[in-house]
Amino acid sequence: MSRSLTFRIFRFDPQLPGDTPKMVDYQLDETPGMTVFIALNRLRAEQDPSLQFDFVCRAGICGSCAMVINGFPTLACRTLTAKYRDAVITLMPLPGFELIGDLSVNTGKFMRELAERLKLWLHPQPQQADIHHLEAPMDPDEAAKLYELERCVECGVCVSACATAQMRDTFVGAVGMMKIARFELDSRDARTVDDFYHVIGSQDGVFGCMTLLGCQDNCPKDLPHMQQIAYLRRKMAGTLIASSKM
């Protein structure tokens, strides 16, 4: 027999004068294989067409739909309702991002600003091969390792689960450091440890992390955040020591 689920959803429209944040309950019968994506779309189509939320791929690939489900930030599209024994499912928007309305937050704006600030793109070596000739070889293991670090989908879960980021909004968060680690590893990138030190060698970067593991515990892609932050921290500390000896 199917359960009747209660979805307790955060509602707030910051653009509506006088609106105040509130939790609203909706009832829905659970169907086999129901995900939060299916449930929210049904609620919007059948009960409340003003409900705001974001989905794009609905397959756990694009990172649009991160929200806080029963207290934990995660991707809503691939969260099966059957996972929760309790028939009440609470949905809140990701904290730490600009709220667009209800469950929709502006992670895109955050990520673009972060990319511009940290220059999160490949800075190629000057002698890069031209496109008509054979490509430069790359160590197969290096390529595999790069892909491993590149699987981040910019969902924002790590930032929302990070106590430092909640206290200091200039903190780059695990997502920024993971990307730095990815370019630091890339032999095609011309930047040195010194260059990276300028963007993350501070309280806003590796030295601000309190190692509470919120990023690693909640990352939907199981990225090795702590390992990378620790690695970068050692590298950055090394830079400090080297420069103090000069």
Add this chain to the structure above:
Amino acid sequence: MKLIYTDALVVGAGLAGLRVAIEAKQRGLDTLVLSLIPPKRSHSAAAQGGMQASLANTVKGEGDNEDIHFQDTVKGSDWGCDQTVARMFAHCAPKAVRQMANWGVPWTRVTAGPRQVVVNAERVTLEEAQAAHGLINARDFGGTKKWRTCYTADGTGHSLLYAVDNKAISLDVPVHERIEALKIIHDGKRCHGVIARCLITGELRAYIGKCTTIATGGYGRIYEVSTNAVICEGIGQALALETGVATLGNMEAVQFHPTAIVPVGILTTEGCRGDGGILRDKNGHRFMPDYEPEKKELASRDVVSRRMTEHMRKGFGVDSPYGPHLWLDITLLGRKHVETNLREVREICENFLGIDPADEWIPVRPTQHYSMGGIRTKASGESPQLKGLFSVGEAACWDMHGFNRLGGNSLAETVVGGMIIGSYVADFCEQEDLQVDTHLVEQFATELQQEIDTLLATDDGEDAFDLKLHMQRTMMDYVGIFRNGPELQKAVDELKALLARSRHIRLKCKKRHANPELAEALRVRRMLKVALTVACGALARTESRGAHAREDFPQRNDKDWLCRTLSRWPDANALEPSLSYEALDVMQMELPPGYRGYGADNAIAHPDTAKRQQQIADIQAALGLDATPQQRQQALMPFDLPEHLQPQNQRLTDLLASGEKS
């Protein structure tokens, strides 16, 4: 109303749109991209398996080149493609792959020495050459003679999109996010930009450009179950259609991917079969060799999808509450392979099915996947009817896919097409002036404003969500893998009724700003027009070609149907598009129509085919044995490209021959 000016306006921030924007920006042009969502969330990210390019680095790719890639693409298209475009594409694909490596894509690389792979359900050891160590690797895909699909594990689209978006950010290409283009501003001859709506504030803005490129992806979401992201609703095609002037090409050509998981329709990559995975029926029997003894699971997508459907119709499907399905078995690849090269597939299986595909079979069935049709363009990417309107990627019918696209050729099209068309877009912007007619802009803005005002003011009428579901089910039921006259007629009638009803939508939510119901209402009536181009085109095309399979007309009929369907919507109040046809000229083809290699050869020949074959033989004979490949190409079917893309592609064999690499 705010007017925003730029040189190169791009609508859509997936791979194709961003690639065009980058090209324009690098040429020093003012460039602006509009997107429904942050660019890195685009549907391009979902492409798993890879991108075709004839690099020929691996032992199974030995001897590959542009010619073979071209031939595979034309055969795959069931001779429905534009061969000139297929040539342009095949020539530039290796350049694009190498460029992507320079922009940061960590392509999976070749490891020299022996490696174990699964071919035809058996373990085989391949020996990769020492000289190829560290070069870009390739895997096998359906419908290709060589292993040609370059990849990063099974997250190729993700890697490419991130590299290209990062490149765009590094060049300071502005992207206006959460903006939806809803009208093209035009004077019947020339396109001047779009009227768009901000999905957060509800504000209407006019974006004026010297040229406008539509790169909004496919129209898969006119179907209820699709592998496409929920934003792939065909609004870009609808924008062009609503100009009444621009045409859409081959809208009935809709591809079904063989292996989407049941019931949600999420894709498992063709790489599963490319890497050696097999299909099984309810008895565990591997049935594809019974139907396609030569190509088996790696026949073209349209063929595999039809064979699967046929097999299920014979009662060999596995029963489930969601209807019958078949099994995809990748357990024979071994856990290590699944956990490294197919990890996205594994994640999807774990999250949505609760199974581990290294141990268990995956329930799959064919599902709507790709739109071969789109905004008809010339080889330059420009609409033949509306000057200054360009289109690229899945949104376009540039037409390298014809009636069936090969796996790995769409991801390739985004960056290769973006590279080529981006160059033509930049040329156009350099040659043309910005034309601003505020009266014209006002006229289109007012139309859209009135549409929104009416929607918000109506107190009695139809439900937008309900109309959409109805449309999607109609498309599923009657415009699917196998089609026939009576069902298609039913679809056309239903869709026309829905379109009529969509003119009287009532909204329950009356907000002008962030209002999901308003956004849905604006979309659904546009989507219905797109759906009608598909259904009407399919009903009219009384033959079977590629993904368009008519049970009542099973033959490919080159005599009467070697042509492209063009749809236009000249009368805004009409309930169906007007169709016309553009012939494909056999006498201009490098590869005249022939047998595609599947099932019985039952095509009805075109009268020019034999004539052209003779002509080609004569040309070849006249050229003699000493002619270079370039001279042959020039004599058979010349094609144009921007100058900087014309150089030949170097391959490992060239280097080895010249002794540069040992």
